[in-house]
Every structure is written in C-alpha cells, then in structure tokens.
Amino acid sequence: MRTLPPFHLAFPVSSLANARAFYGGLLGCPEGRSSDDWVDFDFHGHQIVAHLAPDEARDVAAHDVDGDAVPVRHFGLVLPMDAWQALADRLRAADTRFVVEPHIRFRGQPGEQATMFLLDPCGNALEFKAFADPARLFAR
Structure with a gap:
C-alpha cells in the first residue's frame, strides 16, 4: 500500500x-x-x-446508503479489519449510541465493507470502516 x-x-x-x-x-x-x-x-x-x-453545532442531514441513514457530513478512518472489530467492541462496551450499528455493508459486492457511524458529544458524525481486502477500497 x-x-x-x-x-x-x-x-x-x-x-x-x-x-x-x-x-x-x-x-x-x-x-x-x-x-x-x-x-x-x-x-x-x-x-x-x-x-x-x-453556534456551529447543527443537525446532520442523512442519505440512504445500502439501507442505512448515513450522515452526509462526516469523517473517519479506514482501519484494518481487526482494528475495526476491536474499536467496535470497545465502543459497544462503553455503551456508545450508534447512528449506524457496526455491520457489513454492500455484502457480496465489490465495495463490501464493515462500517459503523457514531456522533461525538458535540454532534459531529464519524464513520469507521474496514475491508477484508484493503485493495478493494475504490473497487467498482
């Protein structure tokens, strides 16, 4: 890479x-x-x-992505799968309220990925995702 x-x-x-x-x-x-x-x-x-x-805090608009209401304005990281799973476990153990629960999106498609969305305490949306094959990050 x-x-x-x-x-x-x-x-x-x-x-x-x-x-x-x-x-x-x-x-x-x-x-x-x-x-x-x-x-x-x-x-x-x-x-x-x-x-x-x-004064900049505001509601986050969402779009449908593979059946999930994904916050339009967000940032995050693409992690290795094991790091993604460890983070999902840590966030669940901390009783994090997810916008989109950790799960696999686009199952069986070129862009299959693990994903989760959450808000920070100030309302900023974050996405953490992972690919079983990182080379598929931009696959169509």
Whole structure:
C-alpha cells in the first residue's frame, strides 16, 4: 500500500472538555497542541483539530446508503479489519449510541465493507470502516 501524507481536518465543537473525553479518552487519540479555543489530536497519524464554536453545532442531514441513514457530513478512518472489530467492541462496551450499528455493508459486492457511524458529544458524525481486502477500497 502506498504511503499517504497525513490530512488535516478542523471541525466545530460545543465543548473542548467533551472533545477531549471523546477523542482523547474513548478513541485514544493523543492530544497535541491546544489553546483556550481549540485542541488538536493525533487521529491515527492525521491531525484533527476541535475548534470551540458552539453556534456551529447543527443537525446532520442523512442519505440512504445500502439501507442505512448515513450522515452526509462526516469523517473517519479506514482501519484494518481487526482494528475495526476491536474499536467496535470497545465502543459497544462503553455503551456508545450508534447512528449506524457496526455491520457489513454492500455484502457480496465489490465495495463490501464493515462500517459503523457514531456522533461525538458535540454532534459531529464519524464513520469507521474496514475491508477484508484493503485493495478493494475504490473497487467498482
């Protein structure tokens, strides 16, 4: 697999304490730099930055994808299958409320994948997915 440069994503949160508890605590992302208005996290080698912006919190629109109401505005990671399963288990053990429960989507099709969606405490949607064959990430 090719080496990819890390991406950077900034997103609004209504509480830095809740962002720290979710991204740093539950997801285990190490914290980087911060100020009174933002905090950055190492999201599996990528830089995500939670910016305090309570007025930006809003409902998330959804589209139907293979029978699931998928939040349109979301971000996340494609993990190895074993890491995806371990995260799904950890989130279930923490009584996480999923938007889309962990399951297999597009079963028997080129894009078959394990997927799950959840919201952070500030309403940002995240997707974590995995492929049995990572080379099928962009398969049609």
